[in-house]
Each structure stands twice: as structure tokens, then as C-alpha cells.
Amino acid sequence: MTSPNFTSVPVLDYSLLSDPQTRAHFIEQLRHALINVGFLYLSNHPVPTADLVSYIPKLFELPQQAKDDIKMSNSPHFLGYSKLGAEFTRGQVDHREQIDFATVHTCRWKEGDPDYYRLWGPSQWPDERLIPGFEQVTTQYLEGVQALSYQLASLIGEALGLGPDGLSRFYDSEELMQHRAKIVKYPSSETYNQGVGPHYDAGFLTFLLQASPHTGLQVQNLTGDWIDVPPILDTFVVNIGKALEFVTQGLARATSHRVLSPTAGSPRYSVPFFQNISLNIKLADNVLEFPQEIRALRDARGNVGKTDSVNFTEFDREPSGRVNLIGRVKSHPDVAERHYPQLFKELFPDGIPGQASAY
Ligand SMILES: O=C(O)CCC(=O)C(=O)O
Numbered sequence: 369m370t371s372p373n374f375t376s377v378p379v380l381d382y383s384l385l386s387d388p389q390t391r392a393h394f395i396e397q398l399r400h401a402l403i404n405v406g407f408l409y410l411s412n413h414p415v416p417t418a419d420l421v422s423y424i425p426k427l428f429e430l431p432q433q434a435k436d437d438i439k440m441s442n443s444p445h446f447l448g449y450s451k452l453g454a455e456f457t458r459g460q461v462d463h464r465e466q467i468d469f470a471t472v473h474t475c476r477w478k479e480g481d482p483d484y485y486r487l488w489g490p491s492q493w494p495d496e497r498l499i500p501g502f503e504q505v506t507t508q509y510l511e512g513v514q515a516l517s518y519q520l521a522s523l524i525g526e527a528l529g530l531g532p533d534g535l536s537r538f539y540d541s542e543e544l545m546q547h548r549a550k551i552v553k554y555p556s557s558e559t560y561n562q563g564v565g566p567h568y569d570a571g572f573l574t575f576l577l578q579a580s581p582h583t584g585l586q587v588q589n590l591t592g593d594w595i596d597v598p599p600i601l602d603t604f605v606v607n608i609g610k611a612l613e614f615v616t617q618g619l620a621r622a623t624s625h626r627v628l629s630p631t632a633g634s635p636r637y638s639v640p641f642f643q644n645i646s647l648n649i650k651l652a653d654n655v656l657e658f659p660q661e662i663r664a665l666r667d668a669r670g671n672v673g674k675t676d677s678v679n680f681t682e683f684d685r686e687p688s689g690r691v692n693l694i695g696r697v698k699s700h701p702d703v704a705e706r707h708y709p710q711l712f713k714e715l716f717p718d719g720i721p722g723q724a725s726a727y
């Protein structure tokens with residue numbers, strides 16, 4: 369048997385799915401990656417990326433005023449621009465500049481509804497005259513990744529012995545769902561090494577587009593060593609978040625990861641897409657049960673060893689939207705103070721902290 373520890377991230381070829389002869393091999397590789405690694409590359413996927421990639425430097429080169437016009441604190445949905453150094457992970461500043469966008473969605477919140485219904489709503493777009501075509505290209509890209517994310521969720525259901533609809537209960541109908549992404553710039557720096565500090569993603573599935581040729585992303589294996597995940601052209605890096613780990617009783621691994629800033633030269637660019645689950649679902653009431661032969665694979669892996677990331681403790685009885693909102697408030701207290709004053713007061717009774725926590 370191969371050792372469950374890993375020294376590289378496996379590459380899964382999406383085109384294997386089109387032939388019944390090779391499909392089973394894809395599912396088997398997926399099962400291995402979910403249980404033992406928590407990360408995988410997806411090659412030959414159907415989502416075009418080149419147009420979006422070509423816009424990214426232009427987006428960050430917009431005049432500062434144009435970026436400030438769409439700053440996140442304008443948005444009760446936590447969508448928009450965050451300047452360099454606005455986020456923290458494990459008490460250390462993250463050296464990155466970013467704009468959060470999301471799939472098209474009309475906010476469903478009305479007076480008297482739970483506050484977390486306001487978490488989802490329209491994106492803020494930079495002035496079309498300054499960057500013509502960007503909104504359309506990005507919207508189309510997000511739709512493409514959204515469709516792929518549902519396909520992969522269904523394949524994960526199969527790989528874990530639950531069948532293709534095994535994870536469906538976590539999603540509402542498509543018009544009631546919204547998924548988020550951010551376009552990120554990691555400038556080079558001789559002094560700041562932390563692009564983003566060690567963390568787990570919180571949700572179900574993340575689809576990361578590495579949009580420049582820099583190595584910088586690293587993941588932590590079972591013995592705590594940091595493993596490079598270098599960009600591979602035309603692939604996505606897919607990883608598991610804490611919510612999926614929780615409902616699969618640790619079968620699908622959420623894996624600790626970080627980004628090291630480039631030390632010199634051009635900036636690193638990336639676009640993580642975070643697949644959301646229904647706002648109302650309570651994870652603790654929806655923990656899944658697995659066939660014995662699948663549970664045995666987790667037992668063979670053993671418990672996950674060393675990690676430099678903070679463990680989540682918040683998934684109890686709260687609806688997922690509420691857990692999510694609390695995470696956003698902690699990451700962006702300035703946005704929360706403006707749009708969720710009551711929740712802000714509960715979480716920050718002494719006002720805006722010197723250091724927010726991004727995760
Ligand atoms: O930029 C990257 O490569 C990864 C970013 C990341 O892990 C995150 O934003 O959660």
C-alpha cells in the first residue's frame with residue numbers, strides 16, 4: 369500500500385470522465401485525493417480562463433480612486449475592494465490586495481429576516497469605461513466555475529459512496545445560491561513573506577486559478593511539511609474546506625495552506641472561487657454516514673498530524689449563513705461596523721480591533 373502521506377498534489381484529468389472506460393479511474397483518484405491529500409489539480413477542465421487572466425494586471429493598475437469607489441465597506445454583502453494589508457491571518461498582516469466578486473444574485477433579505485440573508489447580494493464593478501468588458505468576462509467565468517463546482521460535488525458524492533446526489537441537500541436551487549471569488553494580487557516584497565498565512569478554507573470546495581507563473585502556494589502534509597503547489601497551465605487547484613470535512617466526519621480532508629509572497633520581480637496573481645452551501649442549512653444536523661469500506665480508508669489514513677493553521681470550532685447548531693457572516697465580520701470589522709452594527713458590537717465590544725482576523 370502506498371503511504372497516505374504526500375509529497376506532491378495529484379493531477380486529475382477531467383477528460384477521463386467522458387469515457388466510461390476511464391471514468392472509474394478518475395473517481396478512484398478523486399477518492400484518494402479527498403481522503404489523503406485534500407488538494408488536487410484538475411486538468412483539461414471545461415472553463416476558459418485566458419480572457420480573465422489577461423484583465424487582472426489592468427484591474428489592479430486602475431487609478432486608486434476607481435478602486436476606492438468600489439471598496440468593500442460600501443457593501444453589506446462584503447463584496448468589493450480591499451487595499452493592501454487590510455487582512456490578517458493568525459495575527460500577522462497578509463500582504464495582498466484584492467477585490468471580492470460573486471455570481472449574479474439578488475439579495476433576498478427583507479425587514480424581519482435573519483441578518484445572514486444580507487450576506488449575499490450584487491457585486492460592485494469598476495467603472496466599465498475604465499476597463500471595458502471586464503464585468504462580462506468575469507461574470508461568465510464565475511458562471512463556468514459554478515457549473516464545474518456542482519459537477520465536482522456530484523462526483524465527490526460518488527467517490528465517497530453516497531451516489532451522485534449525495535451532497536445535494538447542502539445546496540438550494542441555483543437561483544437561491546451565490547458563490548464568491550476574489551481576484552488577488554500578491555506584490556513582491558523583500559520584507560513581508562506572508563502573502564496569506566496558514567489557514568483552512570471554511571466552506572465546501574475552493575477552485576483556485578493560479579493566474580501568473582509564480583510558485584508561492586504551499587500545503588501542509590500529514591507530517592506537517594510544507595509542499596509546493598506550483599502553477600500548472602490550464603489547471604485549477606481544488607481544495608476541501610472545513611464545512612465539507614465536518615459533514616464527511618473527516619473523510620474529505622481540509623488541508624492547511626498558505627501563500628509566500630514573491631521576494632522580487634512581478635506580482636503573483638490568483639483567483640480563488642469559494643463554493644457556498646445553502647444559507648439555512650445546519651451542518652451539525654446533516655453529518656453524513658458512509659459505507660464501511662469507505663470508512664476503512666479514513667482509518668487507514670489515520671488522524672491528520674501537525675498543522676500550523678487555526679482549527680475551526682464554530683460549526684455547531686447555527687445555520688451556515690450565520691457561521692459565514694460571523695467569519696466575514698471578524699475578517700472585515702470596518703464593513704461590519706457600518707452594515708451590521710448590532711453584531712459588530714457583540715463581537716467587538718471595544719470597537720475596531722488593532723488587528724482583525726481573516727480566518
Ligand atoms: O492565492 C492563493 O493561491 C490562495 C489563496 C487562499 O488560500 C485563500 O484566499 O483562501
Ligand SMILES: [Fe+2]
Pocket residue numbers: 567568569625
Ligand atoms: Fe485558502
